[in-house]
Structures are given as structure tokens and as C-alpha cells.
Amino acid sequence: MDRPQGRLNGRVAVVTGGTKGIGQGIVLRFIKEGASVVYCSRTAENDAENRVLLAAIQGAAARAHFIAADVGDRQQMRELVETAAHRFGRLDIVVNNAQGIAPLRGIEEKPDSDYAMTLATGFYHSLWTTQAAVPHMRRAGGGRIINFSSHWNIWGQPYSSDYNIVKAANEALTRSAAREFGADNITVNCIIPAGASYAYGVWKRMNPSPAAETERTVPMRRMGDCERDIAGAVLGLVSQNGRFITGQVFCVDGGTWAAAPVQQHEAGTDIHEGRQQRATAVA
Amino acid sequence: MGQIAGQVAIVTGAASEVAQGIARRFAREGAIVVLIDKDASEATRVANAIALSGGRAEAMCVDLARDGAAAEIAQAVAHAHGGIDILVNAAHAALAWMPLADKKEADFAAAFHDVVMPTVAAMRAARPHMLRRGGGRIVNVGSIYGATANEGITDAITMDGALASLTRSAGIEWARDNILVNYLQPAVPDIAVFKSYIAERGAIVDHLIRNTPMRRLADPLEDIGGAAMFLVSDEACFIVGHKVFADGGQHLVAAAFEPGAAR
Secondary structure (H helix, E strand, O other): OOOOOOOOOEEEEEEOOOOOOOHEEEEEEEEOOEEEEEEEEOOOHHHHHHHHHHHOOOHHHHHHHHHHHHHOOOOHHHEEEEEEEHOOOOOOEEOOOOOOOOHHHOOOOOOHHHHHHHHHHHHHHHHHHHHHHHHHHHOOOOOEEEEEEEHHHHHHHOOHHHHHHHHHHHHHHHHHHHHHHHHHEEEEEEEEEEEEEEHHHHHHHHHHHHHHHHOOOOOOOOOEEEEHHHHHHHHHHOOHHHHHOOOOOOEEOOHHHHHOOOOOOOOEEEEEOOEEEOOOOOO | OOOOOOOEEEEEEOOOOHHHHHHHHHHHHHOOOEEEEEEHHOOOOOHHHHHHOOOOOEEEOOOOOOOOOOHHHHHHHHHHOOOOOOOOOOOOOOOOOOHHOOOHHHHHHHHHHHHOOOOHHHHHHHHHHHHHHEEEEEEEEEEEEHHHHOOOOOHHHHHHHHHHHHHHEEEEEHHHHOOOEEEEEEEEEHHHHHHHHHHHHHHHHHHHOOOOOOOEEEEEEHHHHHHHHHHHOHHHHOOOOOEEEEOOOOHHHOOOOOOOOOO
16 A cells, blocks of 8 residues: 555545444545545544544544434435535545344345345435435535445345345446436445455354465455545546546456355354354355 | 666557557656557657657557567567667557458457457566566556447457456466556547547447547547556556556446547
8 A cells, every 4th residue: 555645635524333343444545545534433432443543644633523423324324425525525435334234044035125135224314415415515526426336236246135126236336326417526336345344254263264265266366455445446536537437337346246155154153243153065 | 767767668559559659658758668569650650759849758560469479579679778668569550340240250360369369478478577577567458348348349458358368367376476467448439530430420429428438539648648647657566457447437437438428
């Protein structure tokens, strides 16, 4: 990772789910590159680590603003966006990183409530922030929106049909928004990460051997570092370099998309909270 | 100071305005740029222009389709500048619009010989020098035409598919060495050649712009050069074998090139 180059000086960004893993990496990278960032997580306690990390970055205190919010709530997502626009006077960038995750269950067993929760915290939150942000971006003369998808959608990963469906919806939203807002100089792209996310970290601690096998299947032979690798690609797409790139889905995954599937799970496990881990080795 | 300050970049096919936009962008971000083309005059003109504006660039007149030419260039560049960090393969064959039934099989062989093989040769020639630097970046430049297909240019679309597959497979083979190979597909740029086309067939160009979500043609320096910068900078350090359109969303719009299908 190169030294910060002021690539986002004067820009204002919203990042959902900014206190752990990939979202945290994006918040830190944006702040270091000069942006002002409003980010959220479910509780104020979740922000404890960021407070320490941000205190070590010169000038960050005035440019970083945390809000406790439920990304599955329409009103709270609108308020998140409006807070950023009012507090910092403009809005240029929205990164829809957050995603609630339900326990892994087969399609026959998965309750409707899982689909509803996953859709609200993944797809709808991305839609709501987009709807709230676009008028501000138009006033700023353009903007950048980044959504998130997953390899699991491509691969039809078993036992996470709700999650896979939400990620497919995010990719479709990305393309539609790119076409609807292109004339406003707003680009919309989607990231499929293979990063050392919070959920991946939990899974790796519980399953060191499958995790090592997973990382051997990545052409770059490692999982992505959240701040250097995943946030790096997000930074490129939201900076000047990405000004004519829109409507695309980027696998920021060390080449995994072109090689082999990773992270084989079994039904009954809960990768988000780390309970009942019974994952098997990759075939 | 720049995003790729002090890095050594080779740009092939440098007579084209797309390649020149990329070369000028790299120079602006601090790279030492070597422009290569079999037509020396254009590459030299651009190298001089870059030097006049304070950048570092030089031109080399070489036909990369000649056996052994790529290795000679890589050796010469590495010797002169201490190594190679970036390779952009932007050489293209001229398009001859003609139905497949009328094209000669020799057209396909020529396209493979003039575009695909020089790319393979340049990648292989640059690799050992990149390994010595601990990694490198390779950008193979395709075309928006390869996003779907267009009638009349089966040979060019076939080469686009070959380059994309080459990029993907070299990408996963070389990723472990931190040599990242990716594929850039620029839209039709706003350039002199195209402007003369605009003068003759304005309705088609209007249609193209109307069907580009961002409502404009590509600027070679800012739009296409920017996307290339993304791929060779620290930003794309975990992206491998990937296609990137620098097209303002044009690849999404099936009707962009076909006036008859317009709404």
C-alpha cells in the first residue's frame, strides 16, 4: 500500500458497517486519503476499536463521525445519509458494505424471516442509501456508489440461499443505477471481495485447516487485507481514476473468481457468530 | 510525486490515441514511459510531447510481431532504466468491416499473428524483469466491441476473446509472483479519427452517445488513462485476470452500436 496521496481530499463519504473487517478498512483508507466519513454500526460499543485507530491518524477526529444505526431500517438509513450531507456540506461517495447474516440452512428449512432480514440489511439498505444520496450527488456534480456482492451468489453456495439472492439483487441494482444515474455523472459499481472480513476471521479461528486450504486456492495465495487490498480497489473506483468506470462487478479476490471455489460450509453452522462450527475440509 | 513515481512502463501499439492517453497518464503520475510501435513517427511525437511537459518518455521503433523482438526490447528497457514494472499491450489490427462469409481465413491468421502473439511474447519477455522487482502489472487492452459482438468484425471479436482468455489464464498463473495481469476494454474514444467519422455519420455518433449511460465519448487521458492507472496502481493490488470497461457503462447497453434497435 502506497503512502496516502490525498486522493479523496475534500470528498464526503458514507460507509455502512464501518467498524469491522472490510468496512473498517474502507473507513480507515478513506480517512487517510483525506475524505470526511460518516459510518455506522449497530451499537456505539462496536466503535471502540475505530476510536483508538482513528485517534492515531492526524486530523481524523474532525473528519470521522460514527452513528449507531440499524441498516435494516429505512428511516435510519435516510438519516445516516442526511447527516453526512449536512455535517460536511456535501456528499460524494456511498459505500454499502453492511450485511446481516442468518445461520446457514437448507432451502427447505430456511424461514421466511431469514430472507426478510437478509434482504432488509443487504439489498434494501443499499437501495435506501442510494435513494437518499443521489439528490446530494447531483448537487455536487456527480458521485460514486459502491455496492457489495459475493462469490457465493456466483457459485450458488449451499445453505445461504437468502444471502446469495440478496447479493444478486445488489448486482442488479448496481447495473440499473449505473444506467439511471450515469447522465448525472454518478458511477455505480459492485465489489465481490475475498477479504479477511470479520466473518472470515471467526471462521478461520474455528477452522484453521480448511482456512489454510482455502487460502491455497487463491491465485495470490492469501486472503485480501481489508484496508490495503479491498479498500484499495474501492478507493480506485471512487477516486478520479474510476470516473468512466460504471455498472461493473469487480472481483477483488486475488484471482479467486477465475480459479476455484473457497470456504466450503455445512448446513447448521453460523459463520456470523461462530456457533456450531462443523465445516468440512475443501474437497 | 505521483501514483507510479519512478516506475518503468512499456506501452505497445503507441501510435494509437488510446495508447497515447495511457502513456501520457502514466508519465503524469511519475513513470518512465517507453512507447513502442512499428510506426516510429507517432510514438516519437508523443514521447517528445511528454518530455516537453516535464515527463520522462522515449520511443522505440520495433515490430513486435518479429520473432525475438519482444525479448530484445525488454532487455534494452531493463538495461537502460534498471527494470520493468508495467507493461501495457495496446497494439491493434485495423478493423475491416465485412461479413464473416466474405472474410478470408488469412485475415484471422494475420490478426492472431499481429495482435495475440506479440502480446504473448511481450508478457513472457517482461516477466523475468518483473520477477526481479518483486512483481509487476500487465494491462492487455481489448475493445468495447468484445463486450458482446458486432456484425462485420468477427476476426477482431475473436482476437478480443483470445486476449481476454489469455489474460485470465496468465492472471492466475502469475498472481502468486505478484505479477497481476488484467484486461482493459475502452469505449470508442473522443479522438481525431473518430471526429472525422462523426462529421460523415453524425446520427450514428449521436445514437452512440445517447446510449452511453454517462452520455459522452471516452477521453483517452482522463477516462481510459484513469482506468489504466487504477489497474497499475496500489489500488488494484488484489485484482487478477479481470475485465475492466472504461466505457461510461456502454457495455450494458445492447443497442449502443445498432441504430436500428434504438428506442
